[in-house]
Amino acid sequence: MIANQLPRSLADNPRLDAWIGFDRPGQVRISTGKVELGQGVLTAIAQIAAEELDVAPTRLRLVSGEAGEGPNEGYTAGSYSVENSGGALRIVCAEVRALFLERTAVLLDCAAEELDVDDGAFRRDGRPTGFDYWRLAGDIDLSREATGGASPKPVAAYRLVGRSLPRTDLPEKIGGGAFIHDMRMPDLLHARVLRQAWRGAVLGALDERALHRAARRTIEVVREGSFLALLGDDEASVEAAAAVAREKATWSGGERPPDEVADAGWLMAQPTVERVIAEGEPAEAGEKIEATYSRGFIAHASIGPSCALAHWDGTRLDVWTHSQGVYPLRQSLARALGLDPGAVAVRHRQAAGCYGHNGADDAAFDAALLATRRPGRTVRVQWTRADELTASPFGAPMAVRLRAALGPQGRPADWGIEIWSAPHGQRPGMHGVVNLIGAEALPGAPPRVPPGDVPDANGFGSARNAHAPYDLPAQRIVTHFVAGHPVRTSSLRGLGAFANVFAIESFIDELAEAAGRDPVAYRLSLLADPRARATIEAVAAMAGWSPDAPAGEGTAKGIGFSRYKNKAAYMAAIAEVELDEEVRVTRVWCAVDAGLVINPDGAANQVEGGVVQAASWALKESVRFQDGRAGCVQWDDYPILRFSEVPAVEIRFMDMASEPPLGLGEVAQGPTAAAIGNAVARALGARIRDLPLSRDRIIEALL
Amino acid sequence: MSALAPQMVRFTVNGQGVEVDAAGDVPLLAVLRGELGLTGSRFGCGLEQCGACTVLVDGEPAYACSRPAWSVADRSVATIEAAEHDLVLAALRRAFLDEQAGQCGYCLSGIILSARALLAREPSPDRPAIVAALDRHLCRCGAHNRIVRAVQRAAARLAEEVAP
Numbered sequence A: 001m002i003a004n005q006l007p008r009s010l011a012d013n014p015r016l017d018a019w020i021g022f023d024r025p026g027q028v029r030i031s032t033g034k035v036e037l038g039q040g041v042l043t044a045i046a047q048i049a050a051e052e053l054d055v056a057p058t059r060l061r062l063v064s065g066e067a068g069e070g071p072n073e074g075y076t077a078g079s080y081s082v083e084n085s086g087g088a089l090r091i092v093c094a095e096v097r098a099l100f101l102e103r104t105a106v107l108l109d110c111a112a113e114e115l116d117v118d119d120g121a122f123r124r125d126g127r128p129t130g131f132d133y134w135r136l137a138g139d140i141d142l143s144r145e146a147t148g149g150a151s152p153k154p155v156a157a158y159r160l161v162g163r164s165l166p167r168t169d170l171p172e173k174i175g176g177g178a179f180i181h182d183m184r185m186p187d188l189l190h191a192r193v194l195r196q197a198w199r200g201a202v203l204g205a206l207d208e209r210a211l212h213r214a215a216r217r218t219i220e221v222v223r224e225g226s227f228l229a230l231l232g233d234d235e236a237s238v239e240a241a242a243a244v245a246r247e248k249a250t251w252s253g254g255e256r257p258p259d260e261v262a263d264a265g266w267l268m269a270q271p272t273v274e275r276v277i278a279e280g281e282p283a284e285a286g287e288k289i290e291a292t293y294s295r296g297f298i299a300h301a302s303i304g305p306s307c308a309l310a311h312w313d314g315t316r317l318d319v320w321t322h323s324q325g326v327y328p329l330r331q332s333l334a335r336a337l338g339l340d341p342g343a344v345a346v347r348h349r350q351a352a353g354c355y356g357h358n359g360a361d362d363a364a365f366d367a368a369l370l371a372t373r374r375p376g377r378t379v380r381v382q383w384t385r386a387d388e389l390t391a392s393p394f395g396a397p398m399a400v401r402l403r404a405a406l407g408p409q410g411r412p413a414d415w416g417i418e419i420w421s422a423p424h425g426q427r428p429g430m431h432g433v434v435n436l437i438g439a440e441a442l443p444g445a446p447p448r449v450p451p452g453d454v455p456d457a458n459g460f461g462s463a464r465n466a467h468a469p470y471d472l473p474a475q476r477i478v479t480h481f482v483a484g485h486p487v488r489t490s491s492l493r494g495l496g497a498f499a500n501v502f503a504i505e506s507f508i509d510e511l512a513e514a515a516g517r518d519p520v521a522y523r524l525s526l527l528a529d530p531r532a533r534a535t536i537e538a539v540a541a542m543a544g545w546s547p548d549a550p551a552g553e554g555t556a557k558g559i560g561f562s563r564y565k566n567k568a569a570y571m572a573a574i575a576e577v578e579l580d581e582e583v584r585v586t587r588v589w590c591a592v593d594a595g596l597v598i599n600p601d602g603a604a605n606q607v608e609g610g611v612v613q614a615a616s617w618a619l620k621e622s623v624r625f626q627d628g629r630a631g632c633v634q635w636d637d638y639p640i641l642r643f644s645e646v647p648a649v650e651i652r653f654m655d656m657a658s659e660p661p662l663g664l665g666e667v668a669q670g671p672t673a674a675a676i677g678n679a680v681a682r683a684l685g686a687r688i689r690d691l692p693l694s695r696d697r698i699i700e701a702l703l
Numbered sequence B: 001m002s003a004l005a006p007q008m009v010r011f012t013v014n015g016q017g018v019e020v021d022a023a024g025d026v027p028l029l030a031v032l033r034g035e036l037g038l039t040g041s042r043f044g045c046g047l048e049q050c051g052a053c054t055v056l057v058d059g060e061p062a063y064a065c066s067r068p069a070w071s072v073a074d075r076s077v078a079t080i081e082a083a084e085h086d087l088v089l090a091a092l093r094r095a096f097l098d099e100q101a102g103q104c105g106y107c108l109s110g111i112i113l114s115a116r117a118l119l120a121r122e123p124s125p126d127r128p129a130i131v132a133a134l135d136r137h138l139c140r141c142g143a144h145n146r147i148v149r150a151v152q153r154a155a156a157r158l159a160e161e162v163a164p
């Protein structure tokens, strides 16, 4: 069946006109359900579409993230965008081009093979025919379904794909107002929302007079259950009142997390849902080695706190959001507010990088709810820095225990991985739940339903990259899923891959050491996949890796490798560190095999950014809890890597243009952390298995 | 509730004289983004900890998020929107695009203004000087290395332009 060959996005949205239209002269509308998050996806998608249509990229008008209008592609997540949306548009545009050429051939009474396309104009034997997409647009009905029948261009014919076209969205972002935060509406009503201290926390009595006094200008207080919002025409007054509300609010009940909630030991002691993903049996003989690794809560920590606008006119709700999934958000908003989804329009507007499920959706709910309470006004909700750091879902804490028995030549004779994890997916609508924190604070909010793990078909959640990429006998994979975790956790770049790759790659180094082997040579001895081998060999050459490099000298290199989701891009990283009481990552070399790279500079930008972010997570980041609350209310409590701490990053893409493109937006997280961890272990002469590799842990290891 | 009496202050923004109500310690950032419609300066934390709101006050980088608007009375404020008339800012902007120095771009306008102040002081800064000048800024996307290269590129281009 042809339908089975279509990328998922196209199978879900088969009509050609969902993706493309020629309604404005000289322009092509390209619609995508994927949204720009600063990852350059719209530029890459434009390159693919312009390539197949043979039009200049400047003719494209990209429509992105309009629930109800463009294709429904779920969430922009998991490094799927180029594969799915790009893959769909490749087929759609090739098919549309073929339809137009067939029609032209009929009109000219020639064979379609005699025709080609030059910037949208159809030529016969290189000469103009007077026909183009726009002239024939009325003749061709694009409301038909894609068949997948036309063949896209061969790679050798590419002129746009594979080139580093500059990002189309950057100029505006380095200028005036390109972000949702900058939208200006005539009848704006500013709002701030008080966040619950923890899930299910009940707000005590609050003296509203104090709020009005602090505002010094007219404000309104909306209180429904434990949902409290301040609204007014003057933003500074609303903020002043909100600051007092935060200070004076008292909380009780709910799922108050204990102070030790961030400890791996606490996580491993919780009731879990156990699942055996792979059954491998332990070997009888051989030296047995076991180690447990962990990471704590990591904040998404967008530089721009979440923001949303909404307007309700009594029958229709308009919402502007920087959500990663406008369709699922629309469903959840409608459900939480008791509206028909058809009455809710949700439009994506750009914001600061989110790196996963941050506060965007929750802010959209705040604005939507308040809009319904103040019909006719456009309500603008702006989260504070503290909200963004503490009320956005956190990246899930994990603990990973590995064991192996060393067989002949130091090869593992068996292999087992056990993973304890909080949930990685609690986006709006997942597991049949609304998942919007504002809705949880309302009176009569339904009791919380413990979420499931991210489905296997989406690349796993806790078990993402749990399968070691090496040729190992009898891999046993077990997850212990802490569904009832009191802290709200959800998708952060890489999901379980970050901790799993860190653990697996650290453990491989530990086995290499036990076997007396060089870590690079040891990995290669366990790998048959030629692409994996080539990637590791490439990075070793780039970094001048030497098996005889001394260890325990305060400086060292370490390696990490993985294939993201075991099916997307490959990456091998080598990190060089210096350490005294603190770790400095001085350089990181990366070799990446992402198949055909649509936009090499854009891809390099993503990988570089991923390396720096992963270094930040690995060296600095973890959230502590005290008195039930996350202790990161400002940047000073949650330091991230700064200019003076950022390593030099060198990236090489493997020449694999003949292979299909592989998602790479999240590929760097695991290998980078692993490379740093392995370098630190060598430089220190002792291994730290819990992230982050903080000053305290280094000092403890030095003692 | 004690109502707020207006407190008008005058200053220049990007070379233009303005008069705004600065009552109640309203932050400069709120005035720029709100009343003056200059949305290029960003709100990031309101705590002088991220640099997203950075503008120049009499040529020096300042956190507009926490600085009361009244404190810039009779001073001159520059924001990213000044790139239209300021050659150095324009060169920086162009260099950032040439290097594709940014992902989400939210941090960039503040960074470019700090770089502008650096280049006024030190037309050919070396890497450590750039890093030191930008260390007050956070970038969550990890665009740091490109940003440093972009500042170097802008400095080199400006040096060429003034060379005989």
Ligand code: FES
Pocket: B042, B043, B044, B045, B046, B047, B048, B049, B050, B051, B052, B053, B054, B063, B064, B065, B066
């Ligand atoms: S917004 Fe001013 S320093 Fe962060």
Ligand code: FES
Pocket: A038, A303, A352, A353, B102, B103, B104, B105, B106, B107, B108, B138, B139, B140, B141, B142, B143
């Ligand atoms: S480019 Fe996104 S925060 Fe700097």
